[in-house]
Each structure stands twice: as C-alpha cells, then as structure tokens.
Amino acid sequence: xxxxxxxxxxxxxxxxxxxxxxxxxxxxxxxxxxxxxxxxxxxxxxxxxxxxxxxxxxxxxxxxxxxxxxxxxxxxxxxxxxxxxxxxxxxxxxxxxxxxxxxxxxxxxxxxxxxxxxxxxxxxxxxxxxxxxxxxxxxxxxxxxxxxxxxxxxxxxxxxxxxxxxxxxxxxxxxxxxxxxxxxxxxxxxxxxxxxxxxxxxxxxxxxxxxxxxxxxxxxxxxxxxxxxxxxxxxxxxxxxxxxxxxxxxxxxxxxxxxxxxxxxxxxxxxxxxxxxxxxxxxxxxxxxxxxxxxxxxxxxxxxxxxxxxxxxxxxxxxxxxxxxxxxxxxxxxxxxxxxxxxxxxxxxxxxxxxxxxxxxxxxxxxxxxxxxxxxxxxxxxxxxxxxxxxxxxxxxxxxxxxxxxxxxxxxxxxxxxxxxxxxxxxxxxxxxxxxxxxxxxxxxxxxxxxxxxxxxxxxxxxx
Numbered sequence: 411x412x413x414x415x416x417x418x419x420x421x422x423x424x425x426x427x428x429x430x431x432x433x434x435x436x437x438x439x440x441x442x443x444x445x446x447x448x449x450x451x452x453x454x455x456x457x458x459x460x461x462x463x464x465x466x467x468x469x470x471x472x473x474x475x476x477x478x479x480x481x482x483x484x485x486x487x488x489x490x491x492x493x494x495x496x497x498x499x500x501x502x503x504x505x506x507x508x509x510x511x512x513x514x515x516x517x518x519x520x521x522x523x524x525x526x527x528x529x530x531x532x533x534x535x536x537x538x539x540x541x542x543x544x545x546x547x548x549x550x551x552x553x554x555x556x557x558x559x560x561x562x563x564x565x566x567x568x569x570x571x572x573x574x575x576x577x578x579x580x581x582x583x584x585x586x587x588x589x590x591x592x593x594x595x596x597x598x599x600x601x602x603x604x605x606x607x608x609x610x611x612x613x614x615x616x617x618x619x620x621x622x623x624x625x626x627x628x629x630x631x632x633x634x635x636x637x638x639x640x641x642x643x644x645x646x647x648x649x650x651x652x653x654x655x656x657x658x659x660x661x662x663x664x665x666x667x668x669x670x671x672x673x674x675x676x677x678x679x680x681x682x683x684x685x686x687x688x689x690x691x692x693x694x695x696x697x698x699x700x701x702x703x704x705x706x707x708x709x710x711x712x713x714x715x716x717x718x719x720x721x722x723x724x725x726x727x728x729x730x731x732x733x734x735x736x737x738x739x740x741x742x743x744x745x746x747x748x749x750x751x752x753x754x755x756x757x758x759x760x761x762x763x764x765x766x767x768x769x770x771x772x773x774x775x776x777x778x779x780x781x782x783x784x785x786x787x788x789x790x791x792x793x794x795x796x797x798x799x800x801x802x803x804x805x806x807x808x809x810x811x812x813x814x815x816x817x818x819x820x821x822x823x824x825x826x827x828x829x830x831x832x833x834x835x836x837x838x839x840x841x842x843x844x845x846x847x848x849x850x851x852x853x854x855x856x857x858x859x860x861x862x863x864x865x866x867x868x869x870x871x872x873x874x
Contacts, residue, residue, distance in 0.1 A: 424854040428846050431494075435465045435842070438490045447483030455831055462838045464490035466845035467737060469586025469707030469820020470811075470837065472827050476589045481572075487587060488576055494845070495583025495616070495737040496544060540620045544582070551578035551612045558605040563598050581612035584738040586707020586820030594698070594710040601687075603694045606710060610698055613706035617732030618664065622657045629653045655768050656744065660733040663743040664704075671700030671727055678720050683711050703727035705738035707820025714823045718806075721823075725810060728817045729785070739818030739844050741785050745778040777849070784848040789816050792840045799832040811837065816844035 438461035443452060452460075456472045463470050464487045475484060556574040564570045573589060580587045590596045594606060615623070632652045676684070676696035683699075684692045698710045703724045713724065731740010748770065751763045763770040792812040797805065807823045814821045815837045829837065843851065 424850050428850060428854055431465060431842065431846055434490065434493060435461050438465060438486065441486045442479070442483060447480055447486060448478065449480055450478050452478065455834055459834050459838055460487070461490060462841050463820070464585065464587065465494035466818050466841045467491055467494045467583045467585040467705075467739070468815060468818040468841045468845075469580075470815060470822060470826050470841070471587070471820075472829075472834065474591050475587055476591055484572075484576065484589065488579055491583050491585040491587060492579055495579075495585065496540070536621070536624065539624055543620065543623060547612070547615060548575075548578045548582050551582060551608060554608045555605060558602060558608065560598065560602075577609065578612060581609045581706065581708070582616040582737065584613050584616050584705045584707065584732065584736075584818070586702075588708065594708050595712065600710060601691065603691055606694055606698050609706075609708060610701050613708070613738075614664075614668070614701055614704070617704050617706070617736050617738035619660065619733035619736035621735050622660055622733055625652075625654055625657045626661075629657075655766050656734075658766060659747050660743050663747045664733060667704070667727065667730065667743070668697070668701055671703075671723065672697045674723060675699050675720060678717060682717065683715050683720075699724075700727070703819055703821060704730070705732050705740055705817055705819050707814075707818075709821060713810075713821055721806065721810065724821070725813050728813045728819045728821065731817045731819075739816070741781050741817075745781050748775060748778040749782065780849055781847070784852075785816060785844075788840060788843050788848055789813055792816070792836055795836045796829070796833045799830050799836070812840060815840040818844050 435458070439454070439458045441447060442457045442461055443454065450473075452473065459470075459472050462468075473479075475487065479487065552571075552574040555578055556570055559570050559573065561567075561570070564573060576587075576589055579585075586593075588594070590599065594600065594609070599605060618626075629652045672693075676692065679696070679699075680692065684695055687695050695710055698708070702708050702710075704727060713721070716724065729740060730746045731742055732738025734742045734744055748763065751765060751770070752775065755761075755763050763775060789809075789812045792815070793805075793808050796803065796808045796812065800808075803825055804823075807825045810821070810823050811825055813819075818841060826837075
C-alpha cells in the first residue's frame with residue numbers, strides 16, 4: 411500500500427519539467443543578488459526578471475548586463491542560458507537515470523515524445539547526441555567569433571575568449587544576451603559583418619531543433635553512402651524516407667520565412683534603416699533583422715525606427731518563432747505550416763491534411779490549433795494588463811513587448827527598463843509561460859481521464 415501511495419504521489423513528467431524551470435529561475439535569482447555578482451544594487455524583481463529571461467532564453471533586460479553584473483554574475487547568467495537552452499527535461503532525465511539507477515518508463519515516454527524519438531531505447535542516445543552537438547557547435551562558434559574580434563577593442567586575450575564563449579552560447583541558445591551595452595548596435599560591431607554572419611548561423615542552427623539536426627546529419631550520411639556505392643558500383647540498398655516529414659516541413663518553412671523576410675525588409679528599409687550600410691552590408695543587416703525575430707533577440711538596428719509595416723512583419727516572425735524541440739520559442743514553424751496546410755485543404759474541400767504523401771494525424775492538428783489559440787490568449791491578456799498598469803505606453807510598444815516575451819525573443823521597442831513593477835511581473839509570467847508552453851501547464855494541472863468505449867453522436871456547428 412505504501413509503495414502504491416508513493417507511486418501515485420510522484421510528480422508527472424510535465425509537472426517535473428515546469429517545477430524544474432521554476433526552481434532554476436529561483437536559484438538564479440538568489441545567485442544574481444549576491445554581492446559577488448553585482449557592481450550595483452539590484453532589486454528582487456529585477457533579479458527575478460533577469461533570471462527568468464536567461465532561463466527562458468528570452469534576452470529582455472531591465473539592467474545592462476555588462477555594467478550591472480560582475481564577471482561572476484555574467485557567468486551565472488551564461489550558465490542559466492545554457493541550462494534553459496538545453497531544456498530542464500534533458501537534465502532531469504539524466505539525473506533520474508544516474509542517481510536512481512534508471513528512469514521510470516513514464517519519464518522515458520515523456521522524454522521520447524519531447525525528443526521526437528521513434529523508440530524509447532533511442533531517448534538517452536539522442537540526449538547524448540544533443541549534448542555533444544551543443545558543445546561542439548558552441549565551441550566552433552566561439553572559435554570563429556574570436557577570429558573576428560579586433561584586439562584593439564578588447565586588448566586582453568582572456569576577455570576576448572569570454573566574449574566569444576558568451577556570445578556563442580547566447581546565440582546558439584537563442585537567448586540574445588550580450589556583454590555589449592547596445593548589443594550588435596555598438597559602433598565597432600555594427601559593421602563587423604563576419605561576426606554577424608557567424609551569430610546568424612549559430613541562432614538559426616540552434617533554432618532548427620535537435621531532432622531535425624540529427625535527422626539531417628543522418629540524411630547526409632545516407633547520401634554519402636549512396637555516392638560511395640555508386641562510385642564503387644556496389645549494390646545500393648534503398649532506404650525509404652531518411653528525411654522525415656517533420657524535418658522536411660520545418661526546413662522548408664524556415665527557409666521560406668528567412669528568404670521572404672529578408673527580401674521584404676531589404677526592399678522596404680533600403681533607404682531607411684539600412685541606409686547606413688552599403689553593398690553586402692545591406693544584405694547581411696537585412697538578413698540579421700529577418701532572422702533575429704525567430705527568437706534570437708540580437709539587434710543590429712534600432713527596431714523603433716522601422717516602418718510600421720516592417721514592425722508588424724517582425725511581430726509575425728516573433729510569433730511563429732523557431733522549430734519544435736529547439737532552443738527557440740514561438741508557436742513553432744510546424745504549427746504555422748499546419749495552419750497554412752489546413753487553409754489550403756479547406757479551400758480544396760478536403761476533410762484531411764496531406765503532406766508529402768502522408769496524412770497528418772488529427773491529434774497533431776488539434777495540438778497545433780491549441781498552441782496558436784493559447785498563445786494569442788496569453789499575449790492578449792498580457793497586453794491588457796500592461797495597458798492597465800502603464801496606461802501611458804503606446805499600444806504597439808506593449809504588443810511588441812508581449813509577443814517578444816511569449817516567443818522568448820528578447821527584442822524590444824525600448825520600454826522594458828521603464829516598466830512598472832506590476833508590468834515586469836506580467837512580462838516575467840509571459841516569458842515563463844512562453845518557454846514551458848501554456849499547453850504543458852494545462853496538462854500538468856488537469857487530471858487525465860481514461861478513454862471510454864462509447865462515443866457520442868457527431869454534431870456539426872456553424873463556423874462561417
């Protein structure tokens with residue numbers, strides 16, 4: 411009986427996931443308030459805001475990271491970014507495995523679903539690959555960033571190493587934190603296009619999602635093996651669908667969003683925000699501006715100077731965000747793609763969604779619809795509350811801030827530091843919900859019901 415009670419009282423994987431994030435944020439808040447972490451006084455709310463922004467890899471800040479925090483404080487922020495970017499579920503699974511002699515089957519199933527693994531046995535193999543890929547990419551990124559730095563701007567080599575490591579981890583984790591007061595808008599770095607290209611590659615790579623990256627690597631190995639077979643004239647064993655439907659949809663959606671976003675901003679802002687840049691510089695800056703809303707949070711322009719229509723485009727890109735199971739946020743590229751597919755299917759009179767000769771399951775469509783609806787609901791409530799607490803703020807600025815917070819982007823039109831305490835708490839809540847997702851919170855709260863053997867009669871409802 412005692413064993414049965416303990417089993418029933420154990421936290422579900424979803425509750426563990428959410429609680430882990432909360433504990434990490436609270437621990438980070440305490441560490442950031444230590445005298446060894448600060449050059450200046452920091453209130454509890456601002457410490458909580460900074461810790462939440464780091465763990466949720468958002469990048470919104472209420473105090474300057476470089477001047478307000480000591481080297482120790484900046485290292486704490488970096489560790490929070492790394493932990494938040496990888497995801498607490500990854501670490502909790504490892505902790506469960508190593509410290510308890512194994513992981514429960516329920517937790518393995520949860521991790522399997524989170525990592526999009528085909529079999530439970532693949533879970534820990536994929537987790538190891540995630541850690542390996544993360545550290546390799548961040549290491550290579552730091553090395554490349556180091557080569558682009560001007561020694562006259564940062565004379566000491568150890569400071570250049572820390573700069574490179576900090577920005578590599580922050581970029582790959584789509585956090586947007588920087589040790590520069592104005593980020594990439596600092597004059598010496600504004601025209602450092604090689605640095606900006608490296609940062610773009612890092613946060614785009616981090617935003618693809620680990621399962622997709624692993625699947626693409628597997629596909630490239632498959633192509634290489636087929637090429638070797640063709641050269642050596644050996645029999646080639648055909649392996650169908652090496653690249654999954656999930657990877658295809660997300661890769662195509664990501665590519666189209668980057669290309670279309672860059673072209674629109676390049677054309678619209680050519681003689682406006684991009685006027686200070688020339689030649690390749692205009693293209694790189696437009697590319698940077700179009701990709702950073704995909705939850706990266708870095709800025710090489712003043713977003714407050716954009717045309718109104720360009721700002722609306724940035725909000726849309728922030729809302730869509732990165733790909734599933736990645737370091738980025740938003741409703742995800744797959745959700746947006748499914749919405750488009752649904753529109754097309756309805757227009758054609760089809761009763762199902764078919765992509766690449768496969769039918770998308772009803773449960774996937776329902777989750778996508780729930781993700782979109784809940785995101786707009788949370789953002790709408792946030793806009794309402796901040797407009798109530800800070801009525802003097804512009805509605806567009808508030809909406810931009812809330813979309814940025816929910817999608818864990820970190821871009822702002824300049825109102826973050828001036829928000830009231832109540833509004834800061836609203837943004838903190840939105841950042842947290844955006845990272846763990848509202849759907850996960852609902853799943854952790856509501857009790858699961860058992861499937862029944864009966865079904866009620868189907869009834870149509872008027873929609874349009």
